[in-house]
Each structure stands twice: as structure tokens, then as C-alpha cells.
Amino acid sequence: MKNRVTYFFLILLCLVSSSCFELLEEVNLKEDGSGTYSFTANFSQSKTKLKSIMLMDKINGHSVPSETQIREEIKVLERLVKQTKGISEFTKKLDFDNFIFVFSCKFDNLEALNSAVKNVRIAKNLQDNTHDNQFGYDIGKNVFYRYFNSTFKDEYENLNLEDKKVFQGAKIISICKFEQEVVSVSNSNARIAANKKAIMMQLNVVDIIADKSSIKNSVTLAK
Template sequence: MRKKIFKVFLLGLFSFCTSCFEIIEEVSFNKDGSGHVTLTMNLSQSKTKLNSMMLLDSVNNYKVPSKTEIKNKIAQVIQKVKQIEGISNVQNSSNFNEYIFVVSCDFTNVEALNMVISNFSSKKEAAIIKQQKHFSFDTSKNTFTRNYHYDLSKAFEKTNMEDRKVFETATMTTIYRFESPIVSSKNPTAKISGSKKAIMLKVNAQDVIKNKNSIKNQIKLLK
């Protein structure tokens, strides 16, 4: 009982710590549509808060998973990704000191890549992802398209104020690399590199949720 009081006391002390995180999606494409993808979830900026949260059983009515549970969940996802046709060289790392989680793999085509993304979602979502084609590569027009179907603003309305704060400072970054130079991109926030072969798009979760911005983009490459 006293231990519990102390834990609550501790969490109270840290509840003013900022919580934010970044998600980074890096994809390098070869000419034939194959390539390499790295997905990074970086919660390092919130580590003080996460460390104190890990001491508790639940926060805001959400169960706090243990380190073992998180590891098991990651292992499950990795196992599934390994079984996808067209996926090879699957690697992952979990850094519980800084709370950085990375998954990377090679893919033979964008369909395989879509399957990887769908593995992080529920079954129902996964079906929609397949249908919606989050990644597509039109070789005849030399166009790469990043899409997504989530209506975040609707999902966001359902969450309560306490949970919303978590997303206020979160960011999402996408970086795509190609062998041919980029001619144009439809998302005005995206920046093309000096070499013209890479493009980066960094958006705040807040803007995505409010439909002010998105990670959707259409990139045209030189033939």
C-alpha cells in the first residue's frame, strides 16, 4: 500500500514532464521497384516520463505493458514480417534506455512493402491498407505515390483531452531515396535534396490530425 502511494506520488511529480515522440520512415528504392525500408519510433524525448510510467500498472486507464510484453509484441511482428513473400534481411533493435525502436528490411516490390506496413495494424485495418495501397510505384509513368486512409481527425475526436496532449508535439518524418532524379512532388511541405535523388517530408502530428497537412505525396521521377 505504501509502495503504491509512493508510486503515485512519483508519477504526480513527473506528470508535467513533456511527452513527445518522432516516427521516421526511410525508404530507398532501386530502379526495378525493389529497395530497403527502415522504420524508427523514437521516444527518447519522453524517457523521463516513460521511466516513471513503467513503474505503474496503468495510466489514464490504459494498462502499461512490461518490458517483456513489449519485447514479445515486437518479436511477434518481426516473425510475421519475415514470413511475407518478397521480404528479406529483416533486422530490428530495441533500446530501452532511450526508448528507440527500429525495424528494417529489404523488399522486392511495393506490394511487399504494403504488407509490412499492414503488419503493424489490426486485421481489419490491414485489409484496408492492402486495398488502399499505401505505397505504389507506377513504372510506366515513373511516379511514386505515398497514400494513407486513416481519418485521424475522426479518431482524434474520440480520445479525451489527457490523451490528446501526447500527440501535440509528436512529429512524423518520411524520407524517400531514388536512383533517378526527382522532377516534382505534389506535397508543398516536402523538400527535395541537393542531389535531387532524395525527398524529405516532416509534419507535426497535430497538423495531420487537424487535416492541415499530411504525409501523402506524389513524386515524379526523371525517365
């Protein structure tokens, strides 16, 4: 009975607290195709809810991983990324008080970043290779490509309502910075910075899943 009341209490807390998060990716691309990449998962807005969830074993029928399990899982990913040729200076900052997780690395070329993604996919036994190619850079034409194909629509539709709610209010922010000035962008959601050397896209995760908007983009840079 005691456990059930605790669960009731925690579930009540989950019900009334919000669940928003933002995913932020930032690519700093040099003219020679090398650069730095960082990815931030910021769940700070949902920290009350996440702290409650972390005290439970299960939510919506899914097992809740412990902090140790999450750290272990991240270690595995870290090892895979670090082992990828062309990737260096991998760093991570895991803040479980505010639920902000930042990962960054240097890359020799964008192919190396793509390989890191592919290595993780293979290690996780995922068959769908649609997302292996995330970025591209045509040095000759000075065009930067952000690839993306939305393949999550069906999976999302199959989720139950409770799980779908997790994505409501979530945002993806994609920032790309260059040494050269931006001449044009293909995605109308991309805004060009005042110094013309960066672009930013801020999109709703739900819209991306539903294929209503996309972070797919090609950025033509000045020669």
C-alpha cells in the same frame, strides 16, 4: 498507503516531464522497384516520462505493458513481416534505455511492403483496410506514390485530454531516396534534397490526424 505515495510521485513525474516523440520512415527505392525500408520510433525525448510510466501498472486508465510484453508483441509483428513474400533481411534494434526502436528490411517491390502492412492488420483483426496500401511505384511512368488517408480524426476526438496530450509535439519524418533525380512532387510539404535524389517531409502528428497536412505524395522521377 506506500503504493499510493509511489504512484503519486510517479504521476507527478509524468506531469512535469514532457512527452515528445518522432516517427521516422525512410524508403530507399531503386529503379527496378526494389529497395530498403526503415522505420524508427524515437521516444528518447520522453524517456524520463516513459521510465516513470513503465514503473506503473496503469496510466490514464490504460494498462502499461512491461518490457517483456512489448518485446513479445514485437516478435509477433516480426514473424508476420518476415513471412511476407518479397521481404528479406528484417532487422530490429530495441533500445529500452533511450526508447529508440528501429526496424528495417529489404523489399523486392513496394507491393511486398504493402502486403506486410496488410498481414499485420489481418493478424490483429482490424477491419479498416484503408491503410493497406502505403506505397506504389509506376515503373512505366517513373512515379513513386506515398498513399495516406487520414481516418483517425474521429477516434482522436473521442480520446480524453490526457491521451490527446501524448500526440502534442510529436512529429513524423518521411524520407524517400531514389536512384533517379526528382522532377516534381505533389505535396507542398515535401522538400527536395540538394542532390535532387531525395525528398523529406517533416509534419506534426496532430496536424496529420486532423487532416490539416498529410504525408500523401506522388513523386515524379527523371527517366
